[in-house]
Amino acid sequence: MAPARGALSPTFPDASPAERALADRFMAGTVDGRRGRAFEAFARTGLPHRRLEGWRWTDFRAALATLAPVTATGHGQALPVADGAVTLRFSGEEIFLPDSLPDGLILHTKADAPALAGAEEAPMAALAAALAGRGTGPDTVILEVCGRVAEPVHIVCEGGGAEVNFARIAVIVRPGGALDLVESHLGGAGLSSVLIEIDVAASGQLRRTLSQRGDAHEAQAITALVHLDEGASYIQTALAFGARVARIETRLVHRGTGSAAVLNGVYLCAGGQHVDFTSHVRHGAPACTTRQVTKGAVLKGGRGVFQGKFLVPRDIGQHTDADMQHQALLLEQGAEVFAKPELEIYADDVECAHGNTSGALDPDMLFYLRQRGIPLTEARAMLTQAFIAEALAAAGGGTHEALSAAASRFLSGVSL
Amino acid sequence: MLKLTDLTASVGEAGEARTILNGLSLEVPAGEVHAIMGPNGAGKSTLSYVLTGKAGYEVSGGSAWLDGHDLLALDPEERAALGLFLSFQYPLEVPGVPVMTFVRAAMNAQRKARGEAEISAPDFIKMARDIGKELNLSADMLKRPLNVGFSGGEKKRLEIFQMRMLEPRFAILDETDSGLDIDALRIVAEGVNALRSPERGMLVITHYQRLLDYIVPDKVHVLSHGRVILTGGPELALRLEKEGYDGIEGAAA
Ligand SMILES: Nc1ncnc2c1ncn2[C@@H]1O[C@H](COP(=O)(O)OP(=O)(O)O)[C@@H](O)[C@H]1O
Numbered sequence: 001m002a003p004a005r006g007a008l009s010p011t012f013p014d015a016s017p018a019e020r021a022l023a024d025r026f027m028a029g030t031v032d033g034r035r036g037r038a039f040e041a042f043a044r045t046g047l048p049h050r051r052l053e054g055w056r057w058t059d060f061r062a063a064l065a066t067l068a069p070v071t072a073t074g075h076g077q078a079l080p081v082a083d084g085a086v087t088l089r090f091s092g093e094e095i096f097l098p099d100s101l102p103d104g105l106i107l108h109t110k111a112d113a114p115a116l117a118g119a120e121e122a123p124m125a126a127l128a129a130a131l132a133g134r135g136t137g138p139d140t141v142i143l144e145v146c147g148r149v150a151e152p153v154h155i156v157c158e159g160g161g162a163e164v165n166f167a168r169i170a171v172i173v174r175p176g177g178a179l180d181l182v183e184s185h186l187g188g189a190g191l192s193s194v195l196i197e198i199d200v201a202a203s204g205q206l207r208r209t210l211s212q213r214g215d216a217h218e219a220q221a222i223t224a225l226v227h228l229d230e231g232a233s234y235i236q237t238a239l240a241f242g243a244r245v246a247r248i249e250t251r252l253v254h255r256g257t258g259s260a261a262v263l264n265g266v267y268l269c270a271g272g273q274h275v276d277f278t279s280h281v282r283h284g285a286p287a288c289t290t291r292q293v294t295k296g297a298v299l300k301g302g303r304g305v306f307q308g309k310f311l312v313p314r315d316i317g318q319h320t321d322a323d324m325q326h327q328a329l330l331l332e333q334g335a336e337v338f339a340k341p342e343l344e345i346y347a348d349d350v351e352c353a354h355g356n357t358s359g360a361l362d363p364d365m366l367f368y369l370r371q372r373g374i375p376l377t378e379a380r381a382m383l384t385q386a387f388i389a390e391a392l393a394a395a396g397g398g399t400h401e402a403l404s405a406a407a408s409r410f411l412s413g414v415s416l
Numbered sequence: 417m418l419k420l421t422d423l424t425a426s427v428g429e430a431g432e433a434r435t436i437l438n439g440l441s442l443e444v445p446a447g448e449v450h451a452i453m454g455p456n457g458a459g460k461s462t463l464s465y466v467l468t469g470k471a472g473y474e475v476s477g478g479s480a481w482l483d484g485h486d487l488l489a490l491d492p493e494e495r496a497a498l499g500l501f502l503s504f505q506y507p508l509e510v511p512g513v514p515v516m517t518f519v520r521a522a523m524n525a526q527r528k529a530r531g532e533a534e535i536s537a538p539d540f541i542k543m544a545r546d547i548g549k550e551l552n553l554s555a556d557m558l559k560r561p562l563n564v565g566f567s568g569g570e571k572k573r574l575e576i577f578q579m580r581m582l583e584p585r586f587a588i589l590d591e592t593d594s595g596l597d598i599d600a601l602r603i604v605a606e607g608v609n610a611l612r613s614p615e616r617g618m619l620v621i622t623h624y625q626r627l628l629d630y631i632v633p634d635k636v637h638v639l640s641h642g643r644v645i646l647t648g649g650p651e652l653a654l655r656l657e658k659e660g661y662d663g664i665e666g667a668a669a
């Protein structure tokens with residue numbers, strides 16, 4: 001099944017230099033069947049672009065003319081995580097894994113890529129599956145959570161200035177297991193794509209907290225594919241500052257009765273920075289809940305994208321309870337926010353709601369603060385911080401304060 | 417201390433601008449409390465906004481000086497740092513910003529603007545607790561987001577709390593008495609009286625004479641159609657109560 005070099009060309013009729021470079025990278029290593037299928041899934045669309053459904057506002061092909069190294073090795077510090085955290089570091093060709101592990105946690109590495117279901121729906125995830133571990137490292141790192149693990153696991157992705165940084169990580173929470181997963185996506189590569197596959201078994205719990213940074217020379221994709229079994233709980237909190245393009249995508253399936261998901265996110269975009277939060281939640285079992293709050297604040301020349309979809313099938317989705325909120329602040333003229341909230345509901349006995357607003361800060365509120373002596377910049381920062389706070393409240397692994405502080409630093413550095 | 421001369425201001429877009437303040441003059445010397453009374457729509461709140469620098473008001477003439485500073489040339493926060501404080505007629509709810517966080521940020525911002533050191537956390541907390549107690553505001557309430565879910569009376573007490581904490585040199589109270597029952601009125605008036613001092617001035621805007629039983633003014637100005645039509649002592653408030661604004665406006669015309 002492995003496509004030969006020539007066989008790639010039909011699927012890349014107008015391959016860009018970056019896409020050709022990715023194909024060369026793929027062909028340079030040994031090609032097994034699953035890896036080949038993953039690359040084929042990617043090659044069907046190539047780097048996603050604006051004519052592709054779901055990518056209208058986030059064009060990786062346009063953003064990445066060529067694959068090139070970058071001057072930044074990474075941006076900012078990894079999140080300070082609670083004591084005793086275990087760190088896994090993915091840096092270009094190199095992967096650093098911990099020497100010792102806390103009770104209840106098992107780490108496996110796989111030299112050959114496991115199959116990726118649904119690769120067609122997530123081209124950047126398919127690319128990560130095809131190219132992760134091409135150098136010296138394993139193709140997939142698997143974290144198996146067999147109990148309630150007290151210490152957080154911290155995944156740090158930092159390219160070190162390389163052309164590309166790909167990682168594929170699987171987290172398997174066994175029945176009754178619990179883990180705090182923290183991720184610091186620090187950029188530092190021309191193109192980063194990280195794929196996280198998460199399976200939470202019955203009554204298991206996973207709390208995922210991530211932060212993303214990048215600059216105008218970088219494209220980043222962070223894709224999570226999540227499955228929840230009966231009574232499982234999944235809480236996700238993301239804080240993103242963007243890059244030339246940055247896409248944080250979560251595709252979640254409620255697979256067992258009564259599972260619960262929280263999907264919160266905050267995007268803060270300065271000029272030239274782009275953040276795309278995309279999520280797809282399938283209520284494929286009865287009586288599951290989803291709570292989603294996404295907040296954004298964007299400056300002149302910055303771009304925020306929110307695409308959220310809840311899909312509730314006819315019979316299996318009964319008693320779904322789901323709520324999706326997206327609220328954006330356009331802090332300056334010339335800030336852009338694109339939002340597409342979607343509820344697709346076929347079951348009749350459900351509670352589903354969504355809300356979507358974007359606008360400026362309330363001038364009367366700003367005046368109230370300024371009348372008390374708080375300078376305009378600080379007043380804006382205070383109000384914006386208060387506005388986003390709710391979406392960071394569920395952060396785990398001891399990172400809540402650091403996330404708030406990072407947001408605050410961004411907001412107080414903004415002099416409008 | 418506060419000197420307003422021929423102040424003229426309008427609202428609305430250039431084409432359909434409406435003059436609200438129409439040649440308003442008055443002077444409040446340091447140490448005095450003056451009352452401004454006037455019918456609804458006379459321009460009382462507009463005056464308070466023009467003095468504190470709210471956007472949307474076009475000052476087309478006259479001047480406003482505080483302690484030798486040209487107020488109209490300054491940003492709202494600069495006016496606040498000079499010690500100008502407004503107790504709002506309708507205090508706004510500010511979700512997500514706790515009262516204590518807010519007041520401390522305001523206090524330190526003002527101190528910074530004046531080149532003073534920040535207040536220490538223990539000093540701040542002690543001060544807030546003491547003043548909160550006087551105003552019957554519990555520590556719990558001071559931890560809640562500013563004005564969110566507070567009753568009308570609680571919001572007004574919270575305005576006075578902020579005033580006491582910030583110790584302004586000049587305070588404008590815009591209908592702080594409206595919506596208060598008699599007990600709350602007394603508490604608020606005590607809060608205001610506690611700040612009276614030879615270095616401070618105050619402008620107490622009110623619709624009713626009632627508040628002036630508790631905060632006895634040095635002078636009363638009657639505002640009508642954007643200008644002061646009559647100035648007198650505290651007895652003027654009593655006369656207004658008896659004759660109504662119509663009578664006074666007629667007599668002054
Ligand atoms: N932003 C505004 N736009 C249009 N008209 C306004 C605005 N603010 C005040 N006014 C008008 O100006 C007049 C004076 O209002 P205001 O100062 O609130 O009076 P007062 O406080 O004395 O009751 C009223 O007729 C009011 O409708």
Ligand SMILES: [Mg+2]
Nearest residue numbers: 460461505591
């Ligand atoms: Mg008024």
